Amino acid sequence: MNRAETALVNSPPRRALQRFYEVPTLLRLGGALPPNARVLEVGCGAGYGTELILRRFAAARVDALDLDPAMIGRAKRRLAGYADRVRLATGDMTDLRAALGAEDGSFDAVFDFAIVHHVLDWRAALGEIVRVLKPGGRFYFDEVTAAALATRGYRWLFDHPTEDRFTAQEFVAELERQGLQVGSRWRTRIRGHYLLGVAQRPYSDAASR
Numbered sequence: 001m002n003r004a005e006t007a008l009v010n011s012p013p014r015r016a017l018q019r020f021y022e023v024p025t026l027l028r029l030g031g032a033l034p035p036n037a038r039v040l041e042v043g044c045g046a047g048y049g050t051e052l053i054l055r056r057f058a059a060a061r062v063d064a065l066d067l068d069p070a071m072i073g074r075a076k077r078r079l080a081g082y083a084d085r086v087r088l089a090t091g092d093m094t095d096l097r098a099a100l101g102a103e104d105g106s107f108d109a110v111f112d113f114a115i116v117h118h119v120l121d122w123r124a125a126l127g128e129i130v131r132v133l134k135p136g137g138r139f140y141f142d143e144v145t146a147a148a149l150a151t152r153g154y155r156w157l158f159d160h161p162t163e164d165r166f167t168a169q170e171f172v173a174e175l176e177r178q179g180l181q182v183g184s185r186w187r188t189r190i191r192g193h194y195l196l197g198v199a200q201r202p203y204s205d206a207a208s209r
Ligand SMILES: C[S@@+](CC[C@H](N)C(=O)[O-])C[C@H]1O[C@@H](n2cnc3c(N)ncnc32)[C@H](O)[C@@H]1O
Pocket: 001, 005, 009, 010, 042, 043, 044, 045, 046, 048, 049, 065, 066, 067, 068, 071, 091, 092, 093, 094, 112, 113, 114, 115, 118, 119
């Protein structure tokens, strides 16, 4: 992330949006987590979303990961009071085994607050998320689509991959192609620029075929 995007994602308006719109929408679409849920957040930034996952979704434990060590430093300061309910790591979400030692089927839920659109091979990134979800586990996503990334504001201010980005429909179709169930549990806002939704890994992989 460049400086402009770092400032924007950590600004009070963005945090208010995450707290008062994104989290309630994700809760409405996907429901609460099971008791004692073990959760992964990819691209946690400064840890504001991690705190919402702990407080609003009542996750028992969150593993939170970011590529940028400066963000992990900020998240450590923010989340110090949660002790061993949080584990923070610097690393790349495209290889969660290397970054966290994450085995197949190890999380009840994975959260993506606006990070997959940063990853060049976004389909492989989704594949890695699917791999670490338990059967019945849920993927809560809040994403930025190709339409937003193509606007003058995004191109001038921020630094994102420009090739092969996704529409909301393409993102949802890819999740379903990889075996998750989304159905009608997704929404767009601002003319399809942003996408929120919840996908579930079936309890049995046969159910997705
Ligand atoms: C737009 S910010 C969102 C931060 C936070 N989730 C939020 O909503 O405030 C995207 C974050 O993803 C991180 N990131 C980008 N590519 C990543 C990757 N491959 N693995 C882990 N983190 C990544 C960036 O360092 C940045 O902190």
